[in-house]
Amino acid sequence: MVRLDEIVARFGGDLVGNGGILVRGVATLESAEADQLGFLSNSKYQGQLAVTRAAAVILGPEARDACPVAAIVTAQPYLYFARVAQWFNPPPRPAVGVHPSAVVETVIPASVSVGPHAWIGAGASIGENTVVGAGCAIGENARIGAGSWLHPRVTVAAGCRIGERAIVHSGAVIGSDGFGFARDAAAWVKIPQTGRVVVGDDVEIGANTTIDRGALEDTVIGDGVKLDNQIQVAHNVHIGANTAMAGCVGIAGSAKVGAGCTVGGGAIILGHIELADGVHVSAGTLVSKSIATPGSYTGTVPFMAHADWLKNFSRLRHLDAMADKIRALEMRLAELENR
């Protein structure tokens, strides 16, 4: 249990009410119990303040007067909540040391934790305090920065580099071959993929996400990039700092995504195109051309009851004809009007 005034001393904000109130953790405003700290970051839920059971609430100045319990007032309640939540919930770090079933073919710091059945290849470099989970496979000469956490069953292929404080979730594959072939009549001849994947610091990579190594040069993931699950990043892609992508996104080869971008779930970015910094792509959108101007971009169709869809969307096959008919009507009408 922690006193509210301890939290404010550590994280800032204005304390309203009794600083001696004790809380054991954070919770949503709706579910918080009498010994928890709730938070209000979306004005849509402000009505819940009146009935909250929370001991106290993290909230913005505009909600201060509506709060019936103690409050920590801050300009960015969600960010404040994130920091307090991290402090209350340090991830349960596995014990330091190499599990006897692991195979480590390189020298690693004593502060590293290597789980059961993990393999670290010859020449690999693992930073201080890094966690290599059960069943991970780290190829020869790969490099993982200090303070990183690889959850169970992550693959990092030979020669690839991951920066400091990375979090990589289970099933992710960093450094598989890019998809490159030259045609030889009907068949395909493989282009060797001799580049690396180079991942910056403070990057999070989701479960079963794949990042291919470059063909001749590297695939590059900037500092602070956050990739959700099941994302496919093809060879020679560059992703700028602090860009975040939701699940199931696919990025084709040699695309360059700027810094501070967001990409919604299931979006596809075609190859060899470039997105400026600060571009926001909506979920399900196919980005088929470069985007030079920051802003939000969308290309999806509305869904509707299937019967309505049948009626409306079959028209798409005839849009061009519809446009022609409109033009013809305009001309005929102009002629009538000019009679």
Place this chain on the structure above:
Amino acid sequence: MVRLDEIVARFGGDLVGNGGILVRGVATLESAEADQLGFLSNSKYQGQLAVTRAAAVILGPEARDACPVAAIVTAQPYLYFARVAQWFNPPPRPAVGVHPSAVVETVIPASVSVGPHAWIGAGASIGENTVVGAGCAIGENARIGAGSWLHPRVTVAAGCRIGERAIVHSGAVIGSDGFGFARDAAAWVKIPQTGRVVVGDDVEIGANTTIDRGALEDTVIGDGVKLDNQIQVAHNVHIGANTAMAGCVGIAGSAKVGAGCTVGGGAIILGHIELADGVHVSAGTLVSKSIATPGSYTGTVPFMAHADWLKNFSRLRHLDAMADKIRALEMRLAELENR
């Protein structure tokens, strides 16, 4: 080899013809050989009856008279086929016991099978007769119900729960962190993901499917849910009982999908929306709003020859202008008509 009348005694249905006929298994009507039991569940294939080599056929009452060989008549031939096929093809269960290369840090029943290089963390609970395949990683305090089958290389993260009789295919990841961050100027601050994944009974989870743990509360998968391969289920999603989803579906955070729903391959369901029970989403559809009424919903575009597509779909950029032109034409025409 099994007698037809044995099958009917066990599974019901009306036997037409010689109950002493012996069959060694089930097959499609088209490929069944003289010692196999065919089935006809789609009237489209009824023409194949005349030429089948099957010893006997499972079929509905409407096809009874058209069948030239013995038949088992039932109201639901496909369901009957499923049950008989299960009986003929019990999955080849690995030997009971813990492989010497596995690492088991908890007490498990003697009836469990643990494959090579599997890891089961401290405090985990594994039900009777469960199979934990080669290379699986079961985190601390996870719980797997009795009679479940985890194929090789499944990950179940710490604290997550899977019910009884689950089937989880290779590469699936249950309990990776949800994708939650608060903005701090240009950078992102991680929201600890402290909820669990709670999976009901009789659930099947496909290969390389990922289900994230909840942020503060749990991600919940109902009884009897069937998830195909490569599906992404984000944090705090709820999926109702017996809902089935085809491959490559993505469901964003906090979405609630009702019971008895079906979702077609590659569909995307956005976050914080709600689908009623009995909603059927077509393949490739982006569901961007809640759906309160059961029924089928679609939002996809027809494909066409590329040249036709170029001509038609460029018009989409000008739909609004087309609508304006139509309105202008209507007004001009009304004026002429009223002259």
Place this chain on the structure above:
Amino acid sequence: MVRLDEIVARFGGDLVGNGGILVRGVATLESAEADQLGFLSNSKYQGQLAVTRAAAVILGPEARDACPVAAIVTAQPYLYFARVAQWFNPPPRPAVGVHPSAVVETVIPASVSVGPHAWIGAGASIGENTVVGAGCAIGENARIGAGSWLHPRVTVAAGCRIGERAIVHSGAVIGSDGFGFARDAAAWVKIPQTGRVVVGDDVEIGANTTIDRGALEDTVIGDGVKLDNQIQVAHNVHIGANTAMAGCVGIAGSAKVGAGCTVGGGAIILGHIELADGVHVSAGTLVSKSIATPGSYTGTVPFMAHADWLKNFSRLRHLDAMADKIRALEMRLAELENR
């Protein structure tokens, strides 16, 4: 370092300039250094010839006169580059033999390399010179052809077959159960998936790609097929020889894709349909009907600035009404014209 005339002696082409020039490898025209061999395969980059630092350039006859340095002239520069790059960059083959931590329950050739924590089940057959990477799981009675390379953490389920010279990337799952259920009132009854996956020779399968085993018959992947990452191939699909598919493609059950096809990233092919040989499907396209004629097919919508999209795409809900309005206008106008 290799002499240009050695390369030409081995791979053909016309040498222009000094055959004694030494190169240490291949690089893009833009990045090639003074001891590297560049290549020009796309006329768009011909301008880079004038400023290249490369020792020599692989190029087509049309660019011969524009090349300021030595050249190897060939009709297919990209194919030539692929072959030379393979020769310069033989993949770093792990040592032959079985790692002591691996579990091999069958007899394998002495030429095979089996990595740490790999498992090969009873009755499996592994061809000469095959590499089974760390943490792979090869089920009972599976068969892997000679000269194949399974990267770390690949799963091949019981009874499945992979041909010769396959490359399978990390996290791929070959032979998970197909997604087949019969309805039993609200619930689902599993159809046993008793077919296999049968993969031809010279196939490459990407990271975290999944290929389901057939329900009663087999799923079949032809010779020379190339599948990128995160692809889902459902049960009983057939893919013809030398077809190539980009990342995130989903193919539903029993679809038949011809030979020599290409499928762009994120495309979805529905079940039970058939694509002729030589069909090219654009990225993001949903193929909902069979295609009998070779050629390129597309069904995607243009993306645009979000505000423009809101204005234009809401019209899609009213396309049918727009068509009706046009028809009404045509009739009213015809009446006026005939007065």
